[in-house]
Amino acid sequence: MIDFELDEGQQELAAGARGLFEQAGGITLARELLEQGGGWSRDLWARMAALDWAGLLVPEAHGGSGGGVLDLYAISVETGRALVTSPLIPSSVIAAHVLTAGGTRAQQADLLPRIASGEAIVIPAVLEPSGAWDEGGVETTLDRGPDSLRLSGTKVLVPFAADADRLLVAAREDDGVTLVLVDPAAPGVTVAPVDNVAGLPLSTVVLDGVVAAPADVVGTPTEGWSLLAPAFARGAVLRSAEIAGAGQRMLDLSVDYAKERVQFGTPVGKHQAVQYLCTDIAMESHLTALLARRAAWLLDVGQPADRAVAAAKLYASRAAHHMAQQAHEVFAGLAFMMEHDLHLFTRHAKHWEHDLGDVRHHAEALVQAVEAEIP
Amino acid sequence: MDLTFAPEQEAWREEVRAFLAAELPPDFDWDSEYNEDEEGWDFAFEFTRRLGAKGWIGLTWPEEYGGLGRPAIDNFILWEELVAANAPIINHIGFGLAAAALLGGGTHEQKLQFLPGIARMETFWAEGLTEPDAGSDLASLRTTARWTGEHWVVNGQKTYTTWGTHADVLYLAARTDPDAPKHRGISIFCLDLKAPGVSFSPLHNIAGGRQNHTYFDDVIVPADHLIGELGRGWDYIMGSFYTGGPMGGADREMDHRIRQLVRWARTATRYGRPLLEDPYVRERIAELTVMTEVARVMSYEGLSNFLHRRPPVFAGAMGTVVAKEAKPRFGQLTSEIVGPLGQVRGDAPVAPLRGMPAEWWLRGINNHAGGTPQVKRMVMATRGLGLPR
Numbered sequence: 001m002i003d004f005e006l007d008e009g010q011q012e013l014a015a016g017a018r019g020l021f022e023q024a025g026g027i028t029l030a031r032e033l034l035e036q037g038g039g040w041s042r043d044l045w046a047r048m049a050a051l052d053w054a055g056l057l058v059p060e061a062h063g064g065s066g067g068g069v070l071d072l073y074a075i076s077v078e079t080g081r082a083l084v085t086s087p088l089i090p091s092s093v094i095a096a097h098v099l100t101a102g103g104t105r106a107q108q109a110d111l112l113p114r115i116a117s118g119e120a121i122v123i124p125a126v127l128e129p130s131g132a133w134d135e136g137g138v139e140t141t142l143d144r145g146p147d148s149l150r151l152s153g154t155k156v157l158v159p160f161a162a163d164a165d166r167l168l169v170a171a172r173e174d175d176g177v178t179l180v181l182v183d184p185a186a187p188g189v190t191v192a193p194v195d196n197v198a199g200l201p202l203s204t205v206v207l208d209g210v211v212a213a214p215a216d217v218v219g220t221p222t223e224g225w226s227l228l229a230p231a232f233a234r235g236a237v238l239r240s241a242e243i244a245g246a247g248q249r250m251l252d253l254s255v256d257y258a259k260e261r262v263q264f265g266t267p268v269g270k271h272q273a274v275q276y277l278c279t280d281i282a283m284e285s286h287l288t289a290l291l292a293r294r295a296a297w298l299l300d301v302g303q304p305a306d307r308a309v310a311a312a313k314l315y316a317s318r319a320a321h322h323m324a325q326q327a328h329e330v331f332a333g334l335a336f337m338m339e340h341d342l343h344l345f346t347r348h349a350k351h352w353e354h355d356l357g358d359v360r361h362h363a364e365a366l367v368q369a370v371e372a373e374i375p
Numbered sequence: 376m377d378l379t380f381a382p383e384q385e386a387w388r389e390e391v392r393a394f395l396a397a398e399l400p401p402d403f404d405w406d407s408e409y410n411e412d413e414e415g416w417d418f419a420f421e422f423t424r425r426l427g428a429k430g431w432i433g434l435t436w437p438e439e440y441g442g443l444g445r446p447a448i449d450n451f452i453l454w455e456e457l458v459a460a461n462a463p464i465i466n467h468i469g470f471g472l473a474a475a476a477l478l479g480g481g482t483h484e485q486k487l488q489f490l491p492g493i494a495r496m497e498t499f500w501a502e503g504l505t506e507p508d509a510g511s512d513l514a515s516l517r518t519t520a521r522w523t524g525e526h527w528v529v530n531g532q533k534t535y536t537t538w539g540t541h542a543d544v545l546y547l548a549a550r551t552d553p554d555a556p557k558h559r560g561i562s563i564f565c566l567d568l569k570a571p572g573v574s575f576s577p578l579h580n581i582a583g584g585r586q587n588h589t590y591f592d593d594v595i596v597p598a599d600h601l602i603g604e605l606g607r608g609w610d611y612i613m614g615s616f617y618t619g620g621p622m623g624g625a626d627r628e629m630d631h632r633i634r635q636l637v638r639w640a641r642t643a644t645r646y647g648r649p650l651l652e653d654p655y656v657r658e659r660i661a662e663l664t665v666m667t668e669v670a671r672v673m674s675y676e677g678l679s680n681f682l683h684r685r686p687p688v689f690a691g692a693m694g695t696v697v698a699k700e701a702k703p704r705f706g707q708l709t710s711e712i713v714g715p716l717g718q719v720r721g722d723a724p725v726a727p728l729r730g731m732p733a734e735w736w737l738r739g740i741n742n743h744a745g746g747t748p749q750v751k752r753m754v755m756a757t758r759g760l761g762l763p764r
Contacts, residue, residue: 002448003377004672004679010376070376255760270763272749275756282760283693290672297376311668314661363661370664371651374637 049118176222247285458624
């Protein structure tokens, strides 16, 4: 029977995540991580992994719990609501999906159980200084020698690079893209953290003739993008879920304030201009959730999802900024000060807006999906 | 979560599609609110009667009232397909407002009296709610129905009466108790538009349709033409606006237009290349598609909430706000894609897509029926979010 709601198990997962994140400090933890630097809590990540969340997309044969994208959706709405930064999406979703679909037996045996347990962090390093999220944006070079290959190039905005056990590097080979596992401690790899709006652990990774073995190649050489694309789709949907969760929290903050704050002798929430701001946030957070949830379901049941994924992330990317902007208009000067919580959401929203495909990227992907449907 | 229709529902969809393919020319596009051409109206009447003959107008109603007693999801599917095919179905006031009030609040006798005629498209209803001084503030309406002991006598004026001169009867809201509070003294009637004392003066809308001022001068309405309970008219009006069963299809109409636009933009050229290769055009097609996807998830969520008896989100106002804010934007983005010739109407050789973009844009300006988007925003903010009134 048609049902747009999460099932009971997923709702329990969401409730569990909300409880854990509140107990771990909620937004106060996000503030500490911003002010003290570092941007994420290994301790909280270990507690998430202990609940098997890091292995949700890993097959049970490799130590995972064999869940689906909707399970991760339920958790991601809550990571968004509580501003929890973790390797869940890059490592446990994107890298796990790529390795499960295309890794060698040795790579799977080595990495998947450790990804599932949260011990190992494997991070895709794909985006380059052009900022293009498609295959054409990969310019890092790959030169093959008799027994080894060499990688040179620059990867930007790589999350958790300093803490990663492996980077999953996308490199250009002939007309395609080849994926290679690289140890960030290998000679020739430089990891330089970059200052960013959200205070997230993002780094520039320079690869200068880094040597890798043929056994480190994941999937068929030159066909790496076909492994990466479906993994990115899952990641983009889950980022959208985070935006939805953050939007719900920004809505609660804004509505509560608009009811209490009195100016001109009346609560500001009585003014229709302020009501418009609040209804904007309500609509956009709700629709972001619906679009992401439908895309997650399509991915889980294996139906064509390109159009739904692109629409979900395009809408979410725009909503990420706009919901934060509207909330700031409600709070005016108050939320411009560091002591207020809203700016923590605003900062994360800027990262989520661009991560795993910005508006420009998904607009083009969406039109291509539409063209493909029309004979 | 599951958005899969059951096999018997998919079979029903195929049955509807086959009927529509046989009844309608391809790329059919005609809308009863924007046309007065006799040929189109005759076709719409005939089409709606055929739909009624199959029992599909009252698909979900009990069989004794002219329906087929089918589940709500079948009606959702029917409407997805009707809208996708631009089917020229008329009498929305009859099978929508009047039937909703009757099914929700009518007596058995009232249902027997009115519903079969609506189900077979024997009575064509116009809307008699809006008055010159009662638009968004509908409850301030002043048309009166006075009980003489034998029948009701109606006096007053309605306006923007779409379909008025084509229709047989009026779904009339009138004040039956002048002393009751504003929202409590209103009742709903079925008023015979051919009765003595009814007159119209024409209002021509900007897209080419005729609406009307409708005047009542001592119009006699029989006692058994009251619909539902006396004094509960406001509940019926609100009920049909906010909790009417889900009708699918808003996304299908947009999808259909996008398909027409993309096919055209593949071959039409401007600035030395096919329009579809122009980044400006591509960006706008992406925008139109996002609006369609939004309409789709709202449509499915509405169906899901109805089937599982969950209340609609944000007091039921969000869907209307989103749909109404999308409509003019869809028309304008289409106009920007099509370019200068998007202002050409009719089937002149230079008109892209037989002049439909101009019609779509004009229809975007018709965005007030059932309440303006601004009024719906106020409802959403106050009832949906609990902000002060």
